Every structure is written in C-alpha cells, then in structure tokens.
Amino acid sequence: MKFRTLLIILLLFLSGCNLRVLDPQSDTAGIQTNLIYFSFAIMVLVLLTVFALLAVFLNKYRDDGSQEGIPKQTKRNKKLEIAWTVIPILLIAILAVPTTVVTMNQSPNSEAIHSPEDASPDEVFVDVQAKRYKWTFHYENGKTSSDLYLPEGASVVMTLKSEDVIHSFWVPSLGGKVDVLPNKENVYELENVKQGEYKGKCAEFCGTNHAKMRFTTYVVPEDEYREWLES
C-alpha cells in the first residue's frame, strides 16, 4: 500500500513534465525516435537471449543431489568462442551503420543543411540567440520573439548562438538537443514540423535560473504564420 501511494505521487509529479520525448512531431525527431527504438530492440534481443540461457543453465546444471563433488571440468570450445566473439561484433556493426548515417545527416553544420541562398520554398530560417536565462528568436524579416513560431510543414534551419555561456536548445517533440555556444555558431535543421504546441528548454545547466529558461514552440498553419510574422 505504501509503495502504491509513493508510485502514485511520483506519477503525479511526472505528469507535470510536459516535455515529451519519443513523441516525434517532425521528420527529424521521427528518424531519431526510430533509431532509439531500433537500438532498444537489439538490446532487448540480447537481454532476452542472456536471460533465457541463464534460465536454461540454472535448470540444467542445478545441484539436484544426484552427483557428488565437483562436476567434470571442460576447457575450450572453438565453436562457442567464435560465436560469442562474432555475434557482438555483428550486432555493433548493425547498430553502427544507421547511427552513423543519421548522425552525419542531422549533426549541426552537416552538409545536408542548406544556406539561405539555396533554400527551397518550405525552408524557414531562424536565428536563435541564447542568453542567461532567455531565448530570443530572430526571423527573416527582422521580427523577434521569446517563443518560437513556425509554419506547419516547414523545414526549419536554425542558426544558434549564445551571448554568454554554453546553453543547449531542446524541443524534444521536434528533435534532439543541440549545443548553443558563445564563440561558435551551430546550424541545425528540423524537417517537416507538424502543427501543435511544443515545450522547449535549455538543456545545459547555465546558472541559477537555468530551470526557468523555457519557451514554447507554436507550429501553426502557413497563413496564420504569415499573419503573425507581419504583425
């Protein structure tokens, strides 16, 4: 009963966490989520295999009193040794290929990210400025805001920089964290954002009010976005 009460209280606290992970609302976050599930599936496969073998061995070799002393000891089993060397290498290779491809594609400053000169019509460019303890978003027409506004379906190219210490830009529903540095610009792209309201925060401890360094991302229909941008 005590445990259940504790669990309920804990869950109530968790319901206050409106930063949702593994709830992808952009193509970028979708790819990252699939990669996490894929790695998780491989881990579960390994875990189940190990536990199944453990159960089998516990059952097969348990001391049932029918044998006396220590059982006969054996050494070397080439087939087994090759198997438990090759299988992990294979698993790591299977995991490494998609991880490397996604990382290379989505890393800040990756070749895949466009510059305003060769932008396609669905690309939006936002300059993100971090300063203890506030975010400022600068849009192409010079407008600024402290919450992020984006048009639905857009691919958002963000140039991130900090005025003081290292911060980290994070809107879990739209994509993974990216560092915001004081002396280097990072460029990060969120592809095909879906309509909705998403919480974002600074994910790098930056001082006493770090926890308050939050913002909301509003992804609205294109015409609504234009109207907001011109207002």
Ligand SMILES: [Cu+2]
């Ligand atoms: Cu910060």
